[in-house]
Amino acid sequence: MPGRPEMTIRSRRVLNGLMGDRSARAIARAHGCNHQVLSALASGRRASCSRTQAEAIAQALGVEVDDLFMERATKKSFVKEQAA
Helix, strand or coil: CCCCCEEEECCHHHHHHHHCCCCHHHHHHHHCCCHHHHHHHHHCCCCEEEHHHHHHHHHHHCCCHHHHEEECCCHHHHHHHHHC
């Protein structure tokens, strides 16, 4: 979506390690994050999500958002940085 920063997963291996034996659905149910997004990130079907989703997933797994995700540079954000 325009204007919303996308967050890219740093390491699927780390994400899966943090999830352990718990399913995406069980983590989501306990912590209020989206199980479909979490499952897609863990399986590699998806590489990014919104900042809000990234924050919810990181909180559910007990880590800082920057430990799991990095902000994906978009053309719009790059132009803003160059203008500053």
